[in-house]
Amino acid sequence: MEKLLDQIGSPDDLKELKRDQLPLLAVEIRKEIIKTVSRTGGHLASNLGVVELTIALHYVFNSPTDKLIWDVGHQTYTHKLLTGRKRRFKTLRQFGGLSGFPKRDESPHDCFDAGHSSTSISSALGMAVARSLTEDKQRVIAIIGDGSMTGGLAFEGLNQAGHLGKDLIVVLNDNEMSISPNVGALSSYLSRVMTGRFVNRFRSEMKAFLQTLPGIGKSMYKIAKQAEESFKGFLTPGVLFEELGFQYIGPIEGHRLDHLVETFSNVAKMDGPILVHVLTKKGKGYYPAESDPARFHGVGPFEIETGRLHKKGDGLPTYSGVFGETLVQLAEEDDKIIAITAAMEDGTGLRGYSKRFPERFFDIGIAEQHAVSFAAGLALEGFKPVLAIYSTFLQRAYDQVQQDVCLQNLPVVFALDRGGIVGSDGPTHHGLFDFSYLRHLPNMVVMAPKDENEFQHMVKTAVEWEKPIAFRYPRGAGYGVKMDRKLRSLEVGKGEVLLEGEDLLILAIGSTVYPSLEAAQRLREHGMRASVINCRFVKPLDGELICTMAEKLGKVLTVEENVLDGGFGSAVLELFQERELSEVKVRRIGIPDQFVEHGSQETLRGRCGINTEGIAEVAGEMVLGAQREKHGVMGFGKRIILK
Numbered sequence: 001m002e003k004l005l006d007q008i009g010s011p012d013d014l015k016e017l018k019r020d021q022l023p024l025l026a027v028e029i030r031k032e033i034i035k036t037v038s039r040t041g042g043h044l045a046s047n048l049g050v051v052e053l054t055i056a057l058h059y060v061f062n063s064p065t066d067k068l069i070w071d072v073g074h075q076t077y078t079h080k081l082l083t084g085r086k087r088r089f090k091t092l093r094q095f096g097g098l099s100g101f102p103k104r105d106e107s108p109h110d111c112f113d114a115g116h117s118s119t120s121i122s123s124a125l126g127m128a129v130a131r132s133l134t135e136d137k138q139r140v141i142a143i144i145g146d147g148s149m150t151g152g153l154a155f156e157g158l159n160q161a162g163h164l165g166k167d168l169i170v171v172l173n174d175n176e177m178s179i180s181p182n183v184g185a186l187s188s189y190l191s192r193v194m195t196g197r198f199v200n201r202f203r204s205e206m207k208a209f210l211q212t213l214p215g216i217g218k219s220m221y222k223i224a225k226q227a228e229e230s231f232k233g234f235l236t237p238g239v240l241f242e243e244l245g246f247q248y249i250g251p252i253e254g255h256r257l258d259h260l261v262e263t264f265s266n267v268a269k270m271d272g273p274i275l276v277h278v279l280t281k282k283g284k285g286y287y288p289a290e291s292d293p294a295r296f297h298g299v300g301p302f303e304i305e306t307g308r309l310h311k312k313g314d315g316l317p318t319y320s321g322v323f324g325e326t327l328v329q330l331a332e333e334d335d336k337i338i339a340i341t342a343a344m345e346d347g348t349g350l351r352g353y354s355k356r357f358p359e360r361f362f363d364i365g366i367a368e369q370h371a372v373s374f375a376a377g378l379a380l381e382g383f384k385p386v387l388a389i390y391s392t393f394l395q396r397a398y399d400q401v402q403q404d405v406c407l408q409n410l411p412v413v414f415a416l417d418r419g420g421i422v423g424s425d426g427p428t429h430h431g432l433f434d435f436s437y438l439r440h441l442p443n444m445v446v447m448a449p450k451d452e453n454e455f456q457h458m459v460k461t462a463v464e465w466e467k468p469i470a471f472r473y474p475r476g477a478g479y480g481v482k483m484d485r486k487l488r489s490l491e492v493g494k495g496e497v498l499l500e501g502e503d504l505l506i507l508a509i510g511s512t513v514y515p516s517l518e519a520a521q522r523l524r525e526h527g528m529r530a531s532v533i534n535c536r537f538v539k540p541l542d543g544e545l546i547c548t549m550a551e552k553l554g555k556v557l558t559v560e561e562n563v564l565d566g567g568f569g570s571a572v573l574e575l576f577q578e579r580e581l582s583e584v585k586v587r588r589i590g591i592p593d594q595f596v597e598h599g600s601q602e603t604l605r606g607r608c609g610i611n612t613e614g615i616a617e618v619a620g621e622m623v624l625g626a627q628r629e630k631h632g633v634m635g636f637g638k639r640i641i642l643k
Helices: 019-040 051-060 077-082 120-133 152-164 181-194 197-212 217-235 239-243 257-267 287-291 319-333 351-356 368-380 391-406 434-439 452-464 510-524 543-553 568-578 601-608 612-631 636-641
Strands: 067-070 140-145 168-174 247-253 273-279 337-341 361-363 384-390 413-417 445-447 469-472 496-499 504-508 530-534 537-539 555-563 585-591
Touching: 019 051, 019 077, 019 257, 051 077, 051 140, 051 168, 051 257, 067 120, 120 140, 120 152, 120 168, 152 168, 152 273, 239 247, 247 257, 257 273, 319 337, 319 351, 319 413, 319 452, 337 368, 351 361, 368 384, 368 391, 384 391, 384 452, 391 413, 391 434, 413 452, 434 445, 434 469, 434 537, 434 555, 434 568, 445 452, 452 469, 496 510, 504 510, 504 543, 504 612, 510 530, 510 555, 510 612, 530 543, 537 568, 543 555, 543 568, 555 568, 555 612, 568 585, 585 612, 601 612
Parallel strands: 067 140, 140 168, 168 273, 247 273, 337 361, 337 384, 384 413, 413 469, 445 469, 504 530, 504 555, 555 585
Antiparallel strands: 445 537, 496 530
């Protein structure tokens, strides 16, 4: 018998199903998601939690005419399966395959690219206002999780939406709050009844009637409204949203398709800003994900039967793990150290720290701007705040970094996890801009380690520095180098020479140091000798070391896992201009002026030329130059170095 899911090529096909077939469809979708994510990795728990909710939305509304805007977007796998992407679903998060997030150029049903949280209400309101100006009656629906409601942007959107009073539906997907069965059943029943056409028409007609009564009409309507609000407030948590100007509906059981379809069918006929509160369970339908949703939020390939993750690598320490362990070691000796993270306790390696020093650990939710200003306040009172945050998310707090930290020259440490290419999460998550957006800020120091041993010393260096300082480190494991037992502080602004040669100078930073060394070794196999410097610091640069060797060798290649515009290579060019080294020939390798798509780190680094082969090819071309034909080595890089 053909599966229901195989019959659906678009939401129109979904609408051909009977309502009593929808629960079976939900079961099939969960199996498809689990099967695919077990192979590709991805966001599992959040997607399993919204299967019924997504089915109901597409069953009632008419995408893409009606706009569904998903907050963050890491819960859109069911949405993709229902909108014509079933056959390609096996390519999820693979290079050239489906994105793990909404992508406008992937499908007309994806109407807003999202990878960061709390943006859905504001963007949806913009679309709703545009439709009101064109007198278009189609609906706009924002779907936002309760975690994203910790971001101030969500409330900025709610505030204006309530003030404008435009037709807008906000679905609050609440997967953390619990509600007792009796209250849940009653409030769900009340919500479905209160959204019905009769009740809403009665409410509107009663309002109009009472307000026409001479003298007492307005006061009677106010009393009636207060009575309704008191009753609803007693049973439901919607008072805040009502005060913001939304009509509150809920809570609704998020895994009861009959309730969801009926509620959304009624809501679709209502006017003005409406908030529908839906209760769901992360990981629904897959026990390992239900029992440990944090572990299965973003997960690698795993064994379906047990939920056990497939082992990868050789058990090498991860940079996040080294960071967490080093910070614990430092905090044992210094009670002024405080760790802060923005809803990424596990991701940034701070779980151990939070258990060891709970009074000195703060997870402030998805509120990056607040995190930076909060850290600034701590620093002003003599503490040493260490803000651990993904590189891509610190961008959201740029103003606070500049105004609240750098302008006041405060000793805040920015530990930027996932610096560089992160892999399958794609362009919203790559940390490719931090060198550029941090190095031009006065008072800021920016550094990046070549390996995990140097990294632990950088953590100590940062904590002991008494001004703003940032270090970025890559996603994944280190190199397995020997770890020094004793931590030491590095001299700020000093690089190190790793290899000496007379033909070319390679300046590398962070994750590009070892590939640069390997490239230099390949060059030596063909009679070319390159010097390699681990610069360590993007700001301040080791000007004396770099300029002395650059002037001597005459040819410089800079390598960075950051955008070329305004990055490490740009800093070197500025240095040479200041020192008037106009005769030095410079080439830069880094990320071009474009967004990098999703794919494995290895694949993407190769395509950007920041792996061993890419560095060796450019370095070889620089050394040989016009002598290539004389040496008889046409296409030197590809034919010899990339063998």
